[in-house]
Amino acid sequence: MPNPAVTLTFDPPGPQYAITEQCEMPAIMATANLQNVSSALLNSLQFQWSVTVVFNSANCSHARGRVTKHTPISASTSTNAFAIPFTQVRGGDLIVAVSVKVGDLTLTAQSSGLTIVGTNPSIAALQAAAPASDTFRRLTRLESGLRQFLSPSCPLFSGDNLGGVGLCQLTNPTPTDDQVWSWKANLEGGTALWKSKENTARGFAAQMRKNASFQTLVQAYNSQRAAAATAGGSSVAAPPISITLPDYTDDQLQRETLRGFNGWAAQLHEFRPRVDANGILVVTVAAGASTGTAEWEVLTVDERNAFYDAAGIAANHRGDVNYVNDVMKKDTF
Amino acid sequence: MPRYLYVLTCDGRLDKLDTVENKKTASADLTKLPGEAALPSAEGAYDGCLAYQALYDADASAFYTVAPLQASMKENGTKDYRVVEYSLPQVRLIKSTPAATNATEPPHLKVSNSGIRLTPAAEWHPPSQFVFSGFAPGEAAGNQLIEASGDRALLRLFGANPAQVLLGVAHTQAKTLVRLQNTPPTTAANAHLAPGGAAVLIEEVTRSPKPEKTGVLALFDATTSRKNELLNSPEIRSQYFLAISPNGKAIYHSAEDYSFVDLKQTFSNEPVTRPPGATYPNIFFADK
Numbered sequence: 001m002p003n004p005a006v007t008l009t010f011d012p013p014g015p016q017y018a019i020t021e022q023c024e025m026p027a028i029m030a031t032a033n034l035q036n037v038s039s040a041l042l043n044s045l046q047f048q049w050s051v052t053v054v055f056n057s058a059n060c061s062h063a064r065g066r067v068t069k070h071t072p073i074s075a076s077t078s079t080n081a082f083a084i085p086f087t088q089v090r091g092g093d094l095i096v097a098v099s100v101k102v103g104d105l106t107l108t109a110q111s112s113g114l115t116i117v118g119t120n121p122s123i124a125a126l127q128a129a130a131p132a133s134d135t136f137r138r139l140t141r142l143e144s145g146l147r148q149f150l151s152p153s154c155p156l157f158s159g160d161n162l163g164g165v166g167l168c169q170l171t172n173p174t175p176t177d178d179q180v181w182s183w184k185a186n187l188e189g190g191t192a193l194w195k196s197k198e199n200t201a202r203g204f205a206a207q208m209r210k211n212a213s214f215q216t217l218v219q220a221y222n223s224q225r226a227a228a229a230t231a232g233g234s235s236v237a238a239p240p241i242s243i244t245l246p247d248y249t250d251d252q253l254q255r256e257t258l259r260g261f262n263g264w265a266a267q268l269h270e271f272r273p274r275v276d277a278n279g280i281l282v283v284t285v286a287a288g289a290s291t292g293t294a295e296w297e298v299l300t301v302d303e304r305n306a307f308y309d310a311a312g313i314a315a316n317h318r319g320d321v322n323y324v325n326d327v328m329k330k331d332t333f
Numbered sequence: 334m335p336r337y338l339y340v341l342t343c344d345g346r347l348d349k350l351d352t353v354e355n356k357k358t359a360s361a362d363l364t365k366l367p368g369e370a371a372l373p374s375a376e377g378a379y380d381g382c383l384a385y386q387a388l389y390d391a392d393a394s395a396f397y398t399v400a401p402l403q404a405s406m407k408e409n410g411t412k413d414y415r416v417v418e419y420s421l422p423q424v425r426l427i428k429s430t431p432a433a434t435n436a437t438e439p440p441h442l443k444v445s446n447s448g449i450r451l452t453p454a455a456e457w458h459p460p461s462q463f464v465f466s467g468f469a470p471g472e473a474a475g476n477q478l479i480e481a482s483g484d485r486a487l488l489r490l491f492g493a494n495p496a497q498v499l500l501g502v503a504h505t506q507a508k509t510l511v512r513l514q515n516t517p518p519t520t521a522a523n524a525h526l527a528p529g530g531a532a533v534l535i536e537e538v539t540r541s542p543k544p545e546k547t548g549v550l551a552l553f554d555a556t557t558s559r560k561n562e563l564l565n566s567p568e569i570r571s572q573y574f575l576a577i578s579p580n581g582k583a584i585y586h587s588a589e590d591y592s593f594v595d596l597k598q599t600f601s602n603e604p605v606t607r608p609p610g611a612t613y614p615n616i617f618f619a620d621k
Contacts, residue, residue: 162377172405192408200410207437212609216461216477221476223462223491231493263378263405267499277543278495279521309587310573312342312614313340317375 004036006100006107015113017094018152021125023182025086026116032080032098032109041102048099048221049075049082053116053181055092060154062161068092082107089182091116111247117152121167121183123333129187130333136194136255138330139261140187143169144264146333148183155180168193198258204256204269205247217294218243221281241292243283245273252296262323268304270324271296285314301325334579335602335618339389339421340586341398342614343382344375347424348589352578355593361424364402371417371429373404380406381439386562387615389445395420395427396453397449406485411435416442416449422621452496459607463488476501479521483603485530485555489521496540500524501554502533513558517551520544527577529601531555536574546570550583552596567596576605576616 017026032047053070059064070090075082084096089190094114100107121129126146130137140146148166149155156165164171167183168190178185208214222240229238249258252271274282274297283292299307304321320321320326339348341363349359364372364383372383385399396419401412413434418427430449433440438454463478463486477489484506490499498520500513517537523546525534537549548570552562572585572592579602583594607613 040542044616091493160377164377196406196408196410200406203410210455212457212459212461219462220477220489220491223477224495227491228495258379261378265378267381275335277497277540277566278498280495307612310612312340312346312348312586312588313344314342314346314375314589317344317379319378 002036004034004102004105004107006098006109007033007035008096008098008109009033010096010111010114015115016152016164017114018119019089019091019181021119021121022186023089025089028084028094030082030084030096030098030111031065032082032100032289033079034102034107037102038112044102045078045080045102047080047082050097051084052084053090053092053096054095055090057154057157060157061150062157062159063154064157064161064163065158066163066165089178089185091118091155091181115153118149118155118181118183119152120147122147125209126187126333127168129184130192131191133194133254134332135258135327137332139194139327140190141166141200141256141330141333142327143167143190148186185269192262194257194272197206198253198257201248201253201256201260205245205260208273209245214245217273217275217281221236221283224280229247239290241283241285241289242291243281243294244291245294246296248296255259255298255328258327265317266308266311268307271298273297334599335620336580337422337619337621338576338578338584338616339387339396339619340575340614340616341384341387341396343384344371344379345383345400347419347547348591348593349422352496352580352582352584352593355452355582357591360421360589363398363419363424363590366424366426368426371415371426372400373402373407375404377404379404381412384410384615385439386442387617388442389421389617390444391619393418394422394621396619397442397444398615399432399442401439407435409435412439413438414439416451421619459608465501465503467509468503468510469508470474472540477521477531478608479524479525480607481530482526482605483529483601485526487524487526487530487555489524489535498524500535502526504556505532511558513553517549517554517562519572523574525574525577526555526605527596527598528579529603529604531549531600532561532596532598534570534596536547550594550596551600562597564594564596568592573612574614575620576618579618 011029019118051073055068057066070088094116095112144167155165158169165175165180166186170189179189226238256270274295285292301321308318340348345364347361351358364374368394387398389396401419403412414432416430416432423613438449441457443450445499447552475491479487486503488501490501492499519535523536535551538544548567569585572587575584575586579600581596581599585592
């Protein structure tokens, strides 16, 4: 009788399996096919299975050597069929190995050339999963073109070679393996970052009101106002007025949040209190009122670059100075 | 007389300038020092600065800065901070000490003979206005403190026309206010006190449509209000003022480039302080 042997077949046969659009791992049935084994032994056999999914990014642009792995799977079955029980969303090289002891012999087989690849979400899937914010959706389009994957076998890594990845190009903190392979996990990470930045942006006006530099502007405004009144012949001293810096409007909040998403590098925000050419705070005061309202102004790209030049910030540490405008030009979905 | 100016930028770069040779002689990225990195990386998005303040301790041949532990804010919008000490002139990490946790702004650091002292940002209230205590009655009450050094404070004074920037130097010992006369058109941000406060450097600006430097520099005596020097340095039009060195160089920069203008006068070693809000990198002079 010829020597016993075992071979592996798969259903579906592969060699390429796709993570579904809904970020579910493919259903794969592995079958160990015994040859030249007495049928009397078949009911007493135990099949030992091991499965690995390893992504080695050597062939993917900008991946910086990123490696992801599915937690190794080990299982034992009394039949020759094995539905691979994936517990994580991972792509890469799929290796399935089986061993089975037949009498004194241990028969083994291992797959080769199998891969698990990614699937980009459709617009419909994104519409169902993404937060309703048009600004966030525009941001996603700018960051990734609404792609999680550059090609089926390569996640979309950021062109700046900083390890950013996926739909939201999550970069810092280092994206998890889930965020590399699941666009839903990536979207969740981006949404959490967006909400965190939005909360911070919402508090910025209150923070600025207490800031020493704003208090200096208020003091200078009142000093100038008093000096002008005195020079104008007023016999009554102009008392200091109380100046309110308003909260952001909804539109301003969205823009400030976008700026934060790209990083408030060097503490430079999207807006600052407006001053005139003489460095005096621009304040609207109603006739006879003892209070006034300052206003926000958006910094232009030239002003942002001038700020960074004056602060000595290297060109590659400024973030994208045109980020907010670039995002707002994108279409929502 | 300290010869070297160290410039510590918000993104963690430390440049060393030789004010005699008029050039940058060294540069270190504190986020990439070998061994334990005390500053987070500036690669990718980051919030705020990676280094706040730079305070020199000549006795220890070291300087201190306040650095966040995180490049980006934590989910709650705060960061943790530590005080980091580096040796000079070989830039090496000496010590890193926790300074604040879950803070929306970095604490303010002060270094004295008795050690370092930290003040939470919310409790630090630097003066933005000079108080004319003990001065002759009628001296300008409303003013804006621009810079201070030694016993002098450079002030913006206010008059009827806000477009006309009025400058004065208050002498805290003599209790006098010297109003600078016949100054070129300028802004408060373009007037600078020399170390010790003996002189005021004024950058001439055009006023329309927005202030732009002409390259003309006027140096005024802070005691007599006389104009001592009038220089024309076209190269500074596109650069930003950084500091005046004790050996009399006005130092300008843009990003990582520097230039030096000889003011033909020397000054004391007293540091110049500025109220918060001005867009300057952190600086200190050192003799090594």
